[in-house]
Amino acid sequence: MGKAVKIRMEKTKMTRSKEHTSMNELDLHKWRYQTVVAGVRWKNPVGTASGTFQLDACGDYYDVSGLGAICTKGVSPVPWEGNPGPRTAESPAGMVNAVGLQNPGVDHYLVDELPRLKRLGAMVITNVAGHSDDDYAQVVGKLADSDADMLEINVSCPNVSHGGMSVGTDPVALGRLIARLRKLTDKPMIVKLTPNVTDIVAPARAAVESGADALSLINTLVGMRIDIVTGEPIIANTTGGVSGPAILPIALGFVWRVRQALPQVPIIGIGGIDSGEKALEYLYAGANAVEVGAAALSDPTAPMRVACELDELLETRPELARCLAEGRTWR
Numbered sequence: 487m488g489k490a491v492k493i494r495m496e497k498t499k500m501t502r503s504k505e506h507t508s509m510n511e512l513d514l515h516k517w518r519y520q521t522v523v524a525g526v527r528w529k530n531p532v533g534t535a536s537g538t539f540q541l542d543a544c545g546d547y548y549d550v551s552g553l554g555a556i557c558t559k560g561v562s563p564v565p566w567e568g569n570p571g572p573r574t575a576e577s578p579a580g581m582v583n584a585v586g587l588q589n590p591g592v593d594h595y596l597v598d599e600l601p602r603l604k605r606l607g608a609m610v611i612t613n614v615a616g617h618s619d620d621d622y623a624q625v626v627g628k629l630a631d632s633d634a635d636m637l638e639i640n641v642s643c644p645n646v647s648h649g650g651m652s653v654g655t656d657p658v659a660l661g662r663l664i665a666r667l668r669k670l671t672d673k674p675m676i677v678k679l680t681p682n683v684t685d686i687v688a689p690a691r692a693a694v695e696s697g698a699d700a701l702s703l704i705n706t707l708v709g710m711r712i713d714i715v716t717g718e719p720i721i722a723n724t725t726g727g728v729s730g731p732a733i734l735p736i737a738l739g740f741v742w743r744v745r746q747a748l749p750q751v752p753i754i755g756i757g758g759i760d761s762g763e764k765a766l767e768y769l770y771a772g773a774n775a776v777e778v779g780a781a782a783l784s785d786p787t788a789p790m791r792v793a794c795e796l797d798e799l800l801e802t803r804p805e806l807a808r809c810l811a812e813g814r815t816w817r
């Protein structure tokens with residue numbers, strides 16, 4: 487970590503100990519390079535990835551209003567218990583998880599996590615989960631008049647409306663779902679694509695043509711680990727989602743392909759980002775912003791550190807910084 491980054495991290499810690507009311511103002515001065523995603527200005531191009539940020543765990547490490555955006559855990563229409571354990575397994579340069587979208591449901595979210603995040607001055611992306619099209623519609627309907635700044639629709643969840651397959655793997659079904667959700671909200675709607683397809687451009691195009699304002703990619707890749715003592719899968723759910731540095735080249739390739747096919751759509755790049763350099767790769771591939779996921783599970787400060795490192799890297803890349811600030815991308 488460079489000296490300037492260390493100093494900024496120290497400043498962030500100091501800020502954290504002050505009253506919440508003053509945090510926003512203090513942080514506004516710190517970030518030099520903004521980005522614009524679907525018309526929404528982020529104070530820097532780095533956000534948290536869904537399911538890897540918990541306010542109670544991370545809020546003590548850094549000022550959450552300092553990040554470009556905080557993307558929440560998936561929110562479902564009713565509380566979901568998630569999958570039985572074991573839910574996670576280590577893997578080379580990554581991990582496998584089958585948490586199963588455990589969350590207390592949208593009604594609880596609206597009176598608890600969302601107001602707390604907004605009181606802290608965070609730019610909030612609410613991640614929406616559903617096991618059927620009606621589930622998604624119910625959550626998006628309830629969020630329509632909320633304080634959430636943006637919505638991110640997680641179309642990787644197993645969906646009973648589509649025989650248990652995630653709706654993100656079927657461009658026709660995805661288009662139908664997004665068109666239905668579009669009618670329910672004026673909020674900027676990001677569709678988070680699943681990488682578990684042969685052609686990422688087809689669902690990307692279907693989402694955009696049906697009303698998505700932006701795309702985020704990628705969600706986790708299906709994978710598993712086996713315990714060689716028992717000969718059985720380590721994760722109770724058998725398979726889970728692979729994330730972490732191992733998926734970076736795959737995710738980057740997807741971002742590149744979608745950017746080539748859809749030059750205008752705002753893209754948030756996700757997958758294996760644990761440094762400013764890796765975030766920069768995504769921006770050069772054509773992303774408008776990035777989200778940091780699994781890296782935050784071993785180091786809760788990772789998203790803020792990545793943002794600080796990227797801020798330094800953009801100092802010597804004024805052309806890229808200008809593109810982002812104007813809502814354009816490198817490619």
Ligand SMILES: Cc1cc2nc3c(=O)[nH]c(=O)nc-3n(C[C@H](O)[C@H](O)[C@H](O)COP(=O)(O)O)c2cc1C
Pocket residue numbers: 535536537538559560583585587613640678704705706728729730731733756757758759777778779780781
């Ligand atoms: C423990 C865990 C929970 C996750 N939960 C969600 C979720 O609720 N909704 C979602 O869209 N993605 C979820 N994800 C996927 C991440 O947001 C991200 O897309 C993925 O992990 C790839 O990024 P990474 O390599 O930086 O972790 C989860 C990932 C992990 C590791």
